[in-house]
Amino acid sequence: MNRQFMRRLSLAVILISAVPGGSVAAQESFRVELGRDGETLGDMRPVFLKFESRPLPAISPKEVARRYQKLFEKSDEPEVRIDALNRLNNIRDRSGQDIGFSDEQQSAVYEEALASYESILARGSFSGKLDELLYQMAKAHALTGQHEESIQRLRQLMGLYPRSSLVPEARFRIAEAAYNAGEYQEAETGYRQLIEGDGHQDLAMKARYMLGWSQFKQGPAAWNRSAETFMALLDQHLPSEATLLDPPHTGLDMIEDSFRVLALMAARADNSATLAAWLGNRAPVAWPHLLYDRLADLHALEGRFDLAVGINQAFAGNYPEHSAAPDFLAQSVDYWRMAGDTSKAREARADYVARYQSQPKFQELRGQQQALWRDYSRFLGDYHYAAQDWTSAAGYYEVLAGHSGDTGKLLHLAGDARLQAGNRNKALENYRSAAYGARGGGQQRYPDAAEAGWAAIKVLKSTLEESAAGAARGVLAELSSEEQQFGKTFTQDPRLSGLRADLANRWYEVGAYDEALAYARSTLVLESAKTEERYATWLVTARVRQRTGEFGLEERAWRQALLLVDSEPDLATTPDEPEQIREQLATAIYRQGERAAASGDTAVAVAHFQRVNSVVPNTEIAIRARFDASNALLKASEWQTAINELNRFRLDYPAHELTEEVSEKLVYAYHESRQPLKAAGELMAASERAQEPWPLKLRAAALYHQAGELPERNALYMDWLAVAPDPDAAADHVQQQTMRHRLIESGVDSVRQQKAMVTREAASQWHSEETLLWAGKAALALGASVAQEFAAIRLEHPLERALERKQKAMEQAQAYFLEAESFAGETVASEVLYRRAELYRTLAADLMASEVPSELNELEAMQYQMLLEEEAWPLEERAMELHSRNHGRIASQGFDEWIGQSLEALAVMHPGRYDRELRWMSWNMEENEGA
Template identity: 65%
Template sequence: MAPMKSTARLKLRTCLLMAALVSAPALGQESFRVELGRDGETLGDMRPVFLKFESRPLPAISPAEVARRYQKLFESSDEPEVRIDALNRLNNIRDRSGQEVGFSAEQEAGIYEEVLESYEDILARGSFSGRLDELLYQMAKAHALTGQHQQSIDRLEQLIGLYPKSPLVPEARFRVAEADFSAGRYREAEAGYRQLLDGDGKQDIASKARYMMGWSQFKQGAGAWDRSVESFMALLDQHLPEPERLKSPPAESRDMIEDSFRILAVMAARSDNARSLDRWLAGRNPAPWVPILYDRLADLHAHEGGYQQAVAVNEAFAAAYPDNAAASDMLAQSVEFWQMAGDVEAARVARSDYVARFASDARYTALNGNQKANWRDYSRFLADYHYAGKRWSQSADYYESLALRADNTGEILHLAGDARLQMGRLDQALANFEKAAYTYSHDRSVESAWAAISILRDRLGNRSEPVTEALASLSSAEQRYTNAFGPDARLSALRADLANRWLEAGDGQQALLYARATLDWPQASPREQYAAWLVTARVRQGDGDYPQAEAAWRQALQLVQATPEVAESRDDEQKIQNQLATAIYRQAETAAGAGKTALAVANFQRVETILPGSEIAIKARFDAANTLLKAADWQTAINELRRFRLDFPEDALTAETSEKLVYAYQQSGQPVKAAGELMAAAGSAPEPWPIKLRAAALYHEAGAEPERNDLYQQWLAVAPEPADAKDHLQQQTMRQRLIESGVDVSNQQNILLAREDASEWHSEETLQWAADAALALGSGAAERFAAIALTAPLETTLARKQQAMEQAQTYLLQAESFAGEDVQSEVLYRRAELYRTLASDLMASEVPAELNDMETMQYQMLLEEEAFPLEERAMALHARNHQRITGQGYDQWIARSLEALAGMHPGRYQRELRWMSWNMEGNDDA
């Protein structure tokens, strides 16, 4: 019995399987059907889908009435031509309307047998007034209906050979290829389908041809499977180009799509499995249908009981496409495959791999609801499994990673705390118990809270930790427990213990409380107040409460200034001023960190009022400017930086203002001023050119071309040979921009061309610029060549003209060497025109005056002999350009070559083209 499909696998199938159940396409639409589940025992017996052509547009009048009249005409006429024409029209009406009008299928077979001799007679006499391609097509159909299949194919091949431009040719080619396929001539069938794809077949028949070509390649054996794979994958690309199409694939293509997946999976399974898929997909653009292909291969193995191979396919997909949304479902499917196989340990390992792959927040968040549920179920299973086995570390890791993603977070954190406690990790156990008790309430929150208190009490005996910290933690835990859970008989002993220990130890917060009590006592002496304010200031500053610290430091300063005897040393006042300035500075830092720019700048500037000219005051001024920069208050920052540079020209921080000004100018949309700042800095720099080049880039950004071009020219005049590809690109870019600006164009083009030709580094841009320069120079040389008139003495002017032609040829060939196919059409055209122009000018050249009539005639004949090879060469080059249409497409230079060819050889090239439409005929014998 085949294994059941898992939920994950059902998802990967998307809507394609359901699509196969949809009813047949509507009447009058192009479609085909698939017969699946009827393959043979071997690969060779496997069959493709069955293609069926149907009809298209409706006529404007009643098809039945028109058919009745043509049927009557057919039955009443004795003229073969009339009867054939009436029969053709009946077929066209039926095909266009999609209705069963005219003769029935049984009648039609007999009628075609009856008129077949008339077809042959008309064809032999050549007297048919209609289209002969339609006649051949109808003859082929008549032979097919009468069972003469080879004669039908012969007529179709005759149609193809005699009328290659006929709109009936694509279907004819398809039917010939079908005949080869049916006869087992798979290589010939492949060639036929490929020829149809390379032609101008419409989209619908081209799609069917690609599908049948894939089957033809498959039938040739494993040696042709790579070609078959490419055909089927191209078909999937065509019909499933984006993820939305997976949910609703084209109705007429669903069976063909499903069959393509099936045969691709079969080929992969019979070759190298997932490695074959990896190899076939390598180098292709990512496609939305790839997960389905891997899933079909895994399903195929699972259906055959090859669970290990099925899992290997899933893992290969997850390795190759780790960020694909389907990777999670594939890995979950592996768990189910191992469960089907009865391998419990492999299923556990698969769960572990799944949890590890999606453990990070980013990977987990990207999962959908069912996938997240899988991750949670697997994590809890693994955590409980390791807990039962007393593998505490692994169990705790799984519990902790699961806790914040589960609904019962508190319960899971309690288990994690217990596991950490068992392995002696007290800090981690304490954190887990406290979260379980107070942050994520659960049924055992009281036990979690008391477990945390128990850990803190045990830590009091550990003298490696300061006693005050242990006491603070335990006191906080006691107060927290009391507030959360109320009175408890266990608290009495804890509080008695705490009272004794606080008596032996000191604590900052307790000191702060006592200091506040001292200050509240009216009878406190100035010295006591002074000491209390110092304690308060130090505690507040240590806690980061800088506003309160500033207030306390000011109170202490007032006392020491009013009553000097309270001071402990002579420099108390200076120390207090330093601390006061530091408290203000820290407030500025805090405000800056919170994004409160105005407050931060005001505090930075206040420092100078406490200790003017001091190091901290100068730094505060500098930091004020930096804060404005971070807040993008560019103009104010620029003003502050310039003031700082004026006020403290010798300070070490002043050297940093120039670069900050450049940044501020750039960010405020003043690139020219930024460039000016750089140019000023370059004047005193030991290596000015790196700075000047930055300025040039800013001038370019601002559109200040004269300033930019001046720097470009200066740098190119002294620049060393490029040391790497980056240097080469930089210099070529400058030359190109000079060319685009019209600066020394011809010279820069020649230099750019020479540098690119000599360089070992190229990029698409530099090659294109070189090609453009070569084309421009070649065009100019061609114009100079064309302007040279061939006058007497001919030897002199001809030599000049040939030299100009060679120069133009050199430039054009250089352009082709740089840009290749992109410019080949233009190069071929221009080279051909050089030869054509030379031939034309040679024929029109001045005849020496001293020649008599006979000599003149002989002289002109000699010119013709010289000009003829040149015209032949021109035609050959233009013809080469014409031939490029098939490979490269049509462009303006090919068009101009065709115009030139039409003028040089009108009998061959000056023709009118006629386009004809094509309506598909029924494929009853497909």
């Protein structure tokens, strides 16, 4: 809408003279100012209209007027004077200049002219046209205040000269006189006749204008006719959009007055409904919005703002696609502001914004309308923001952002409002768009884009803090993605380092070590990273490396963290934090030592273990590291170095629990380094401290045995066998029997040990080939010893007693021999047979050689001797039998010394059979077969 034109039509003050020269009263001119030309509708007056006919002369109008004026004053001829006066008036009208006679002079001039007119009419002779003379006479009467006479002359002109060109103007003057006299129906008839006749077009238009006024003056019953007349007039003056922009200057007053009267009639009727009824059945025209606007202004000027707004709303509703519709809605805002109703003004703004917020609708707005839409949107957004109506504020900011060059700032505000409203997802969307998607008209990034991006990060961090454990990882991934976008876009932002350090910690907490390590690295490469951020990042790096077993890198991270916290103690969150870091550093070094030891890299392992003490001297881990260094040396078979380290460890930490293990490790080292005596000595020393010393002493005994230190060994054997419990396992039985065997071999308490060996073997349920053999030999030795005792018993008188003693000795020897055979079997069978046979042979020989009682006579002595022979003979036979059995073993077992001794015995006992030279030959089957 051309609002400048509307205001021009509404408020212009127009003063138009009807005929130059005459009095003010005769001119009938009016000020057309709404509200000032009458207190009632009946007081309202139309604009007075000018009439003109001829073209001006080529010379100066002022000079021509001067000559006609001089001619009028000097001439005595009525025709000349009248003609001069007519021409003078025409020149004044056409030029628009104040020339000729003054207003005061004109009254006197026309008084004189009337006499000339009367004289000419009386003579009946006039060189000009009589209709013109009548017209001029009517005009002179009008100028001199003789209105009735003026009308009579005009009626006379119409009656005498109905075809005169002056008839239309005369008719107009007659109708005008009726109008001025309040005879509006007569005036309507006159104006209508003029319009329907063949009058001049300009005069017909003026008549139409006055026709509308004549109808208006007749009251509401004629207003519909008046409205149609004024609208037809508007159709003629404003037929197109082009004429709205450049209306005809000559008709501007009539156009304005037409709108004024139409608005007034509608205001006194049914307002917008009346306008809709008037316009509804007419063909579309270009000017209805001006009429609606005039009606709205009328109500607004008279303080009826609600009605004025209603008119605006009605137009926007009836003509929603009209380009002026937005202006009407905007005008409603102005009206409510004029009324002082801020709430209604705000609602009007909201209505305006809502109607045109879609992209297609917004694009239909003209430039100023779009600017106004933006102003309203921003106003409403700011208002709701201040009122803490966050959702509404955000909505306005978001819509405005789509139609503004300040998109980033608006979306930032929208994000803040959405966040306040609790809509984090929408806030995130707005912040992200403000930070990364918004550009101004010059494609420049929003100046505070970094702040918007940071706001999105803060939203995600807040969401992360409130997330349940199961959802935290997903939010953390989203936060990381946001950080990557922020870091890529705002590479120099000083907050990046803190954010990345925080993300490193958070990823570590959820067990995502690769992500934690990546963020730790990205923090440390930033020159802007603060000391506390570097410190936190090194801590995360150290913990990740610890988790992944990268102990060398872990050590480096702990060292960096320790350097920082030592230089700035305030970095520590607890007083003991630096000490904890040192312990972690020591542990990392220790783990490297363990790994190197496991891989067989002893030198590296020992070096790592020994470095621990330099970090945390004499702490538990340092002590264990020294101990493990010794173990590594042992594992690497570096015996002497390990021995030295172990001895130093025992000297340095005599009360430490690990010191209890040193002795065992030294024993191992001594043993492996072929120092059994030192190993045995270590065991003996340890046994003195042990609650159960014998396991250590027995091991020492074994080492003494290995070293050939038999006295020390045998002493331990003797002590142990003196207190050892009965064996409850095969190993215990074998161990004890072995000790007895070795004691027997060493000649230490042999008989007792032999007896114990035999007894234990006979009673035991566990046997081995060795123990059985040892027991068998012990039994043989015992039997041989008893056999010597048996042989030494002389058969003296009383023979029975001596024989009884000898018999017991023989039975005991026999028992040992049989026991030996039961233990050792074939191994000792030849010797057992031999020794058993010898017992019989010895007893037989001793019987034969026994002393004959002295009290016997010779015969008795011979009988006694024969009796002894009878007793000795079975014994000798038994001896021969046993030796023969031994001899028979040659075929199955081969020849041995005990079979040989049996053969020697048989040769003595049976020389005819066995006393011969023998030659033992080996038998070779292959040689014999080839012989």
